[in-house]
Amino acid sequence: MKIGFIGLGNVGGKLAGSLLRNGIDLTVRDLDPAAVRPLADAGAQVGESPAAMAASCDVVITCLPSPAASRAVLEAGDGVLDGLTPGTIWAEMSTTDEAEVRRLGALVAGKGGEPVDCPVSGGCHRAATGNIAIFAGGERAAFERLLPVLKAMGRRILHTGPLGSASVLKVVTNYLATANLVSLCEALATARMAGMDLNTTYEAIRISSGNSFVHETESQVILNGSRDINFTMDL
Known part of the structure; x- marks a missing residue:
């Protein structure tokens, strides 16, 4: 083929x-x-x-x-x-x-x-x-x-x-991932204001019920300072 x-x-x-x-x-x-x-x-x-x-x-x-x-x-x-x-x-x-x-x-x-x-x-x-x-x-x-x-x-x-059904589901999953990313940013900001070490915070979330695929991938690029996930706002 x-x-x-x-x-x-x-x-x-x-x-x-x-x-x-x-x-x-x-x-x-x-x-x-x-x-x-x-x-x-x-x-x-x-x-x-x-x-x-x-x-x-x-x-x-x-x-x-x-x-x-x-x-x-x-x-x-x-x-x-x-x-x-x-x-x-x-x-x-x-x-x-x-x-x-x-x-x-x-x-x-x-x-x-x-x-x-x-x-x-x-x-x-x-x-x-x-x-x-x-x-x-x-x-x-x-x-x-x-x-x-x-x-x-x-x-x-x-x-x-x-x-067309796959495209609908793709947008739905993008919505969920974005909502998860926003909540993670809020959680990390809250932990930092409380004086927590963010690397320790990352590990705590990773082994907890609050873990997610988005946390394991996107939180890393937030904490390492690159903030580059090769993903556009349009998507």
Whole structure:
């Protein structure tokens, strides 16, 4: 199976790297040549255009920073829709809008393609190690065809129902993670004002009923001063 991957940013580049490490026949594309270079050096082919990739690949994956970017990659001249052939799977791994992924999915289906929305959850470090969670919404048959590809990128994979359902759940989980992060910031600030050592506070939370995935990952970058979680406010 030949895979095309468009969008090699904070998460996309790491997901594409997992595909390459697992021996997938991979073609990649990004507007930033610096993002393409490491994967090309590791053996990936470089796509001439989204249309050319759609014409030559069994699966086209998009992992882009916004619904507008996905719209442009699919609908602009020489976009995915221009090259799509019947039976090709479009896997939308961007964090996107349910209505927009359904709209684009209808255009893909109109060309005989099979749309699946496949947002991920777990952060860049899990994307880099192939241990990220993946939600997948779409027809069951398309999901089953895509599953070996998803397993090369993640370990916890859930078929969530029809197209768009995965995008809804991704936003819900982002909401929960953000609420958890805000409460952790309040807790750490309270502990500091009470004179507690924050490293000790971190460990106390980690072994307590107040622990969470967000605490174990994001609290570390708060305490080490970097505050860089490779995640945008838009998401």
